[in-house]
Amino acid sequence: MPSDNRVLICDSIDNAGIESLKKSGMVVDYQPEIGPVQLGLVAKNYDVLVVRSRTKITKEIIEASAQNVKIIARVGVGLDNIDVKEAEARNVRIINSPEAAANSVSELVIGLMLSLARNIPFADTEMKKGNWVKKDLIGTELRGKYLGIIGVGSIGRNIGRMGKALRMNLIGHDIFPINRDYIKEVGLIVTDFNTLIESADFITCHVPLTTETRKMINSEKLSKMKSTAFLINTSRGEVIDEKALYDALRNGTIAGAALDVFENEPPTNNMLLKLPNVICTPHIGAQTNEAQELASMVIAEKIIQTLREI
Numbered sequence: 001m002p003s004d005n006r007v008l009i010c011d012s013i014d015n016a017g018i019e020s021l022k023k024s025g026m027v028v029d030y031q032p033e034i035g036p037v038q039l040g041l042v043a044k045n046y047d048v049l050v051v052r053s054r055t056k057i058t059k060e061i062i063e064a065s066a067q068n069v070k071i072i073a074r075v076g077v078g079l080d081n082i083d084v085k086e087a088e089a090r091n092v093r094i095i096n097s098p099e100a101a102a103n104s105v106s107e108l109v110i111g112l113m114l115s116l117a118r119n120i121p122f123a124d125t126e127m128k129k130g131n132w133v134k135k136d137l138i139g140t141e142l143r144g145k146y147l148g149i150i151g152v153g154s155i156g157r158n159i160g161r162m163g164k165a166l167r168m169n170l171i172g173h174d175i176f177p178i179n180r181d182y183i184k185e186v187g188l189i190v191t192d193f194n195t196l197i198e199s200a201d202f203i204t205c206h207v208p209l210t211t212e213t214r215k216m217i218n219s220e221k222l223s224k225m226k227s228t229a230f231l232i233n234t235s236r237g238e239v240i241d242e243k244a245l246y247d248a249l250r251n252g253t254i255a256g257a258a259l260d261v262f263e264n265e266p267p268t269n270n271m272l273l274k275l276p277n278v279i280c281t282p283h284i285g286a287q288t289n290e291a292q293e294l295a296s297m298v299i300a301e302k303i304i305q306t307l308r309e310i
């Protein structure tokens, strides 16, 4: 059992994980508002640094602390705020908890699809202004529509199951082979990227941010989509060329988009936010009680396990 190990939690995380670390005998310092200067000074006093997305674990912080720090733990998915290369070079393990968010992100995607199909945010805003806009609100059903899933990983697969329950037809594209049992289970049509783009009524992105996926949805791809298509992005903002998307939405190249993620977060002067056919949420895919609790518990378990192995 790991004991006497010191853990510094640098961002706010659910209490369940903190309790679990304490129960295992670790000394836990919870400093969810710690700034970069202070962190640079104290990081060397810990065995484990725990962050979400606010705290940046830079090369300098790793250099100053790697004599003691054995693990950098990211509660959540992306590792964009950690200098992974430097950590690996200094033998510091990096762990995260991507599995915890899958259900919450998937449910948000379904919510965004329904919001686009029925223009729910517009209906709500107009009602509250005292306007009865019934005749302007002829929407579309999801049933029978083609849902294109780009990246059939843990979130993409979950969305496929939900889409099936809504009686949608599923098209999927991934760079790796998709599990055969899963394909059979949901009746997924597996295609290349271009076929998906050209055939889907709703297109949802679930790829990680890599050199290949950066701006994979660009003006060329947008021009191939149906003019009635809706695009949903809850993956990473950089996966879409925002300028090209703005043009496509203004020109009617596609019908609408729902975005939970942006190239710059929070977005500043982002013209997409001004368009009536865009629905935006502030990166809330994993912002549920369930996902946060699960993420903190998964991370705590992984920290305990990794310290046992080291």
Ligand SMILES: NC(=O)c1ccc[n+]([C@@H]2O[C@H](COP(=O)([O-])OP(=O)(O)OC[C@H]3O[C@@H](n4cnc5c(N)ncnc54)[C@H](O)[C@@H]3O)[C@@H](O)[C@H]2O)c1
Binding pocket: 077, 078, 098, 099, 101, 102, 105, 150, 151, 152, 153, 154, 155, 156, 173, 174, 175, 176, 206, 207, 208, 209, 210, 212, 213, 234, 235, 236, 260, 261, 283, 284, 285, 286, 287
């Ligand atoms: N909005 C949020 O709050 C939130 C929360 C969690 C995750 N995410 C994001 O969701 C995305 C997916 O997460 P996940 O847990 O499903 O990841 P995952 O690793 O389980 O799945 C990603 C899939 O994308 C595939 N892929 C990679 N490159 C590809 C390419 N060029 N073309 C097609 N497919 C490709 C992979 O093979 C894999 O199957 C990530 O970008 C993650 O950062 C967002």
